[in-house]
Amino acid sequence: MADDFDLTGFLPYALTQAADALSLEFQNIYKGQYGMLRTEWRVLFHLGQYGPMTAKHICERGRLHKTKVSRAVAALEDKRYLTRTALEFDRRHEELQLTKSGLGVFSSLKAEAHAFDARVRATMTEDEAKVLQRCVMRIAGLETTSP
Amino acid sequence: MADDFDLTGFLPYALTQAADALSLEFQNIYKGQYGMLRTEWRVLFHLGQYGPMTAKHICERGRLHKTKVSRAVAALEDKRYLTRTALEFDRRHEELQLTKSGLGVFSSLKAEAHAFDARVRATMTEDEAKVLQRCVMRIAGLETTSP
DNA sequence: ACGTATTAGTTTGAAATGTAACTAAATTGA
DNA sequence: TCAATTTAGTTACATTTCAAACTAATACGT
Numbered sequence: 001m002a003d004d005f006d007l008t009g010f011l012p013y014a015l016t017q018a019a020d021a022l023s024l025e026f027q028n029i030y031k032g033q034y035g036m037l038r039t040e041w042r043v044l045f046h047l048g049q050y051g052p053m054t055a056k057h058i059c060e061r062g063r064l065h066k067t068k069v070s071r072a073v074a075a076l077e078d079k080r081y082l083t084r085t086a087l088e089f090d091r092r093h094e095e096l097q098l099t100k101s102g103l104g105v106f107s108s109l110k111a112e113a114h115a116f117d118a119r120v121r122a123t124m125t126e127d128e129a130k131v132l133q134r135c136v137m138r139i140a141g142l143e144t145t146s147p
Numbered sequence: 148m149a150d151d152f153d154l155t156g157f158l159p160y161a162l163t164q165a166a167d168a169l170s171l172e173f174q175n176i177y178k179g180q181y182g183m184l185r186t187e188w189r190v191l192f193h194l195g196q197y198g199p200m201t202a203k204h205i206c207e208r209g210r211l212h213k214t215k216v217s218r219a220v221a222a223l224e225d226k227r228y229l230t231r232t233a234l235e236f237d238r239r240h241e242e243l244q245l246t247k248s249g250l251g252v253f254s255s256l257k258a259e260a261h262a263f264d265a266r267v268r269a270t271m272t273e274d275e276a277k278v279l280q281r282c283v284m285r286i287a288g289l290e291t292t293s294p
Numbered sequence: 295a296c297g298t299a300t301t302a303g304t305t306t307g308a309a310a311t312g313t314a315a316c317t318a319a320a321t322t323g324a
Numbered sequence: 325t326c327a328a329t330t331t332a333g334t335t336a337c338a339t340t341t342c343a344a345a346c347t348a349a350t351a352c353g354t
Contacts, residue, residue, distance in 0.1 A: 017287035140164035
């Protein structure tokens with residue numbers, strides 16, 4: 001029997017601790033500078049990174065519940081970071097698109113994210129970073145954009 | 148400039164997705180079988196893994212806020228999984244100790260956790276698993292028990 | 295010794311989340 | 325053609341979380 005199994009290394013636990021540590025730190029940036037919530041930042045980054053899309057697509061890509069997205073979209077609209085346009089061919093869908101202002105915030109936050117990411121990766125070797133990336137993406141069920 | 152930086156691989160994001168995926172899956176076990184919430188499972192596992200301790204210690208070790216621990220302890224007490232004993236030398240502290248029943252649940256869940264962990268690790272090579280473990284623990288600021 | 299400051303833990307009220315019910319638009323099929 | 329179903333998104337309510345105020349016990353400084 002595995003009486004010596006150490007729960008500290010239990011992946012769901014260790015991964016959560018690691019994710020929380022990084023997320024909380026990065027939160028200071030988007031929350032501190034733009035008063036955004038986590039889901040708002042996520043919606044913003046999906047629209048900035050992949051271009052205009054519907055809320056449904058954001059839900060799928062970001063694995064977010066539609067109510068969360070719905071509220072984040074409303075908040076971002078209030079901040080004038082995005083606009084909605086009901087699609088001609090099916091008016092149930094609304095295409096979400098970042099405004100100039102939204103794009104500006106996105107690119108600023110993207111730069112911060114890049115710097116942040118580089119800082120974290122600097123604490124490991126290149127090989128470690130590659131393996132970490134690969135394993136984490138696989139566990140998350142995310143696709144790597146560079147195959 | 149880093150216009151090609153891919154936010155999908157951004158560590159706070161990818162790690163959160165991975166942690167969520169695993170945590171949600173494991174949640175089925177402790178929630179489904181024992182109706183426990185995440186913080187309750189965490190408190191249980193700290194007490195089971197490291198022996199009796201105060202709520203304060205659990206907060207520190209598990210990086211949990213004291214209000215969350217306070218409620219989880221109350222819930223576990225209701226379920227008769229633990230008992231509290233005010234310490235003689237300072238009656239502000241209460242030592243938390245698992246009951247027979249609590250220990251039973253712990254060891255059952257620990258076995259499930261072990262099997263679950265093994266299953267996840269089976270999707271990678273031994274080297275990958277080692278690197279992943281090391282990096283994640285370092286990011287999380289967790290100590291490895293076997294140095 | 296005794297007023298002030300700390301500390302462990304609980305409670306309370308506000309914000310955020312998840313579930314389920316709801317609205318409006320479009321599709322199906324009899 | 326029009327009732328029944330499906331789909332995108334919102335709203336309402338119940339649960340969870342977070343922050344700040346609170347209680348009880350101890351330590352500190354004079």
